[in-house]
Amino acid sequence: MAELPKTPLLDELEKGPWPSFVTEIKEAAKHKASSRDLLGLLERSYRERLGHWKHGGIVGVLGYGGGVIGRYTDLPQDFPAISHFHTMRINQPPGWFYTSKALRQICDIWEEHGSGLTNMHGSTGDIILLGTTTPELEPTFQALCAVGFDLGGSGSDMRTPSSCVGPARCEWACYDTLGLAHDLTITFQDELHRPMFPYKFKFKCSGCPNDCVAAVARADMSIIGTWRDDIKVDHAKVKEYADKGLDIERTVIRNCPGKCMEWDGATLAIDNSACRKCMHCINVMPKALRPGDDRGATILIGSKAPIVEGALLSSVLIPFWKPEPPYEDLKDLVRTIWDLWAEEGKNRERVGEFIQRVGLGNFLSAIGLDPEAEMVAHPRENPYIFYAVGDKE
C-alpha cells in the first residue's frame, strides 16, 4: 500500500468526538489512489488557501444532459489519480428508504467504477457519488440501471423531486408525499434528464407544516401538507400533560402565532378560524392534538438558496389542494408555469426571481390563476397609498 500523504492541516479536522470526512477519505485511501491524491490536493488547497478544482464542461452519459457534474483538478501532473474527479448524482428513492441490499449494490458499483466516496445525501436529496473518470461514467450508469437506479438532475433541468418520509413513518403526514414525489419523477423524466429551462427547478414534498425537507426555503415548488378543518383535541390527554407539569400557558398558548388558543387550567379552546397551521401546539402535545381530518396540501412557489441572487422564501400559490393520483391538476399547472418561464425567463433566473421581476399579479394572470388573500406574504408596506373613508373591505 502506498504511503498516505502528510496532512497536518486536515488532521486537525479529525480531532474531537464527531465523525470526520478526513478520517473517511483516509480509510478509502488505503486502497484507492484517487482518495490518496484527494487528501494531497485538499491539504495543498488548505495550505495555499486556493481551490484547485475546475468545474463544468461536457461530461455526461449518452442522451442525458443532467446527473453528472464535471470536475477536473488544475494540478493533474501532481495528482494524476484525480485528474478527472466527476460527481454523479443518483435519483434517491422517495423518503430515502433503502434496503441494505440496495445500499450494498450502490457501494459495490462505486468501489468498482469510482472513488468509493459518497455523500448521502446532497442538498437536493440525491445520492452523491464523488469522483470518477470520464471513461467510467457510462459503465457506472449501466451498472446502476441494472440494479434499478437512475441518474438524478443537474444543470438547468428539473431536479430530482424529494419528499419527507410522509405516511410511511410519520403520523402527521397530511398526504402521500412519497407517492407524489415518485409520480412527479416518473411523469417528468424528460425534464429531469434533458435540461430545457432557464435554470434549475426543484420540487419538494413535505407531509405537514413541520416541513422536514425544508421545502419552503429550498424548492421552486413546495407542496406542504396541511388541513382545513379543526385541530383534533383529546382533552383528557391535554389535562395529562398539564398534570405532568407542562406549563401549557407559557409553552403553548403564548407561542401560538395565531393567538387563537386559550387555556383556563382545565380546558383548551382553539379558535380554528385564526389557526395558522404552524404545528407548534401539536408538536408540544403530540398525544393530545392532531391535524384535522380534511387534509391536503398548500402549493407554494419560488424559494431558493442564494446563488446568482439572494435567498427567497416560497409564496403561496394554491392555498389548499387535495392531492389525488394521478395529480393531473398539479401537473397541468406546472406545465403552464414551465411554458411561461421557459418563454420569458432570463438565463439563470429561478422561477421565484422571474415572479419578482414580472410581478405576482402579472404572473398569476399569465398562468390563469385568480389572486387570493393567502398569496399576500405580508401586509402592504407602502405608506403612500391612502384609502378614502367608505372604501369597502
Place this chain on the structure above:
Amino acid sequence: MADKVSVDEVAEAMYKQVASAQGVKKLKPGDLNKMMAEIYGDRVDRDTCKLAIRKLIESSRCVYTYFGGSYIELPHRESAEN
C-alpha cells in the same frame, strides 16, 4: 394552416444554428426553440423541438454542456478537460 414541420427538419435547422454559434455564443434549448418559432412560425411546436433536441443529443451530433447553466453545443474538447 400549413403542415407541421418534421422532427428531422427541425433537428437539421437546430444543428445549423448550433454549428454557426459554436465558439461565439452558447445556446440554451430555449434559445433554439425560439429560433425555430421564428423560422417556422406555428408549423413547429415545443414537443417537436424537444424531440429534435433529443435526436441531436442521442445521435451525438450535439452535446449538453454546463457552464453555470446548461447549453447545447457541438462536441469539442473542453478547455477545462485534462
